[in-house]
Amino acid sequence: MKTTVAIVDDHHLLAQALAGLVNRFETYKVLFCAENGHDLFKQIPEKGIPDIILLDVNMPGMNGAETAGALREQYPSVLVLALSMLDDDQTVVTMMQNGARGYLLKGSKPDELLVALNDIRDKGMYTTAFLTERLLAQLNRPASTLAPNPTHGLNDREKTFVKLACSELTYVEIADKMCVSPRTVDGYREAVFEKLGVKSRQGLVMEAIKRGLA
Incomplete structure (x- = not known):
């Protein structure tokens, strides 16, 4: 069975070109194209819930961040890939905080x-x-600009580990900073990965940003 895809982009020619490209991939099938978030939610009941949505960031009416957030609430099983010409830090982070599972520039091959x-x-x-x-x-923004950090089920030591893991320190260096053994840090890592539902350090960084833990 093919993985189903919906494309949400207000540029009709680009949306149709993307649809043609995705349909050429052997294991994917485009269900429909929508011009913004409002149009997407109108079409889903009639045309079906896609497995993946290619979601433009800048759209009139209901933009990418708003659409991604609404999808997370109404259709949590849908996986969102943000697609944009914008590459600034804030836009990327906002999309990830609203539930996107990845970010791809439109200039990609x-x-x-x-x-x-x-x-x-x-x-x-x-x-x-x-x-x-x-x-x-x-x-790396000043701490005063960051929102308060919720616990998300993490204890104080695990929260400290998350902050350090979102730096360039190695796990051995993290152990030294926390004044514990590398084996203890391994325990923190396993506990944090399980609680946050991630499988890698990269995934941890992304999830920490999305949840306001970093």
């Missing part, structure tokens, strides 16, 4: 789109050096 679709389908997340750099850049 077709094989990069296929990798992104495959990763989101198979791993639940598409990470790249570009995305990680934008998220880390956001982490």
Whole structure:
């Protein structure tokens, strides 16, 4: 069975070109195209819930961030891949905070789109050096500009581990900073990965940004 895709973009020619490209991928099928979030939610009841949505960021009426947030509430099983010409830190972080599982620039090559679709389908997340750099850049803002951190079931030591893991420190260096053994840090890592539902350090950084933990 093919993985179903919907494309949400107010540029009709681009949406149709993307649909044609995705339909050429062997394991994917485009259900429909929508011009913004409002149009997407009108079409879903009639045409079906897609597995993945390619979601433009800048759209009139209901933009990408608003649409991603509404999808997370109404259709949590749908996986969102943000697609945009914008590459600034704040736009990327906002999309990820609203539930996007990856961020792809519109100037990317077709094989990069296929990798992104495959990763989101198979791993639940598409990470790249570009995305990680934008998220880390956001982490380096002055502390006064950051929102208060919720606990998300983490204890104080685990929250400290998350902050350190979102830096460039190695796990051994994190152990030294926390004045514990590397084995103890391994325990923190396993507990945090389980509580946040991630499987890698890159995934942890992205999830920490989305949840306001970093």
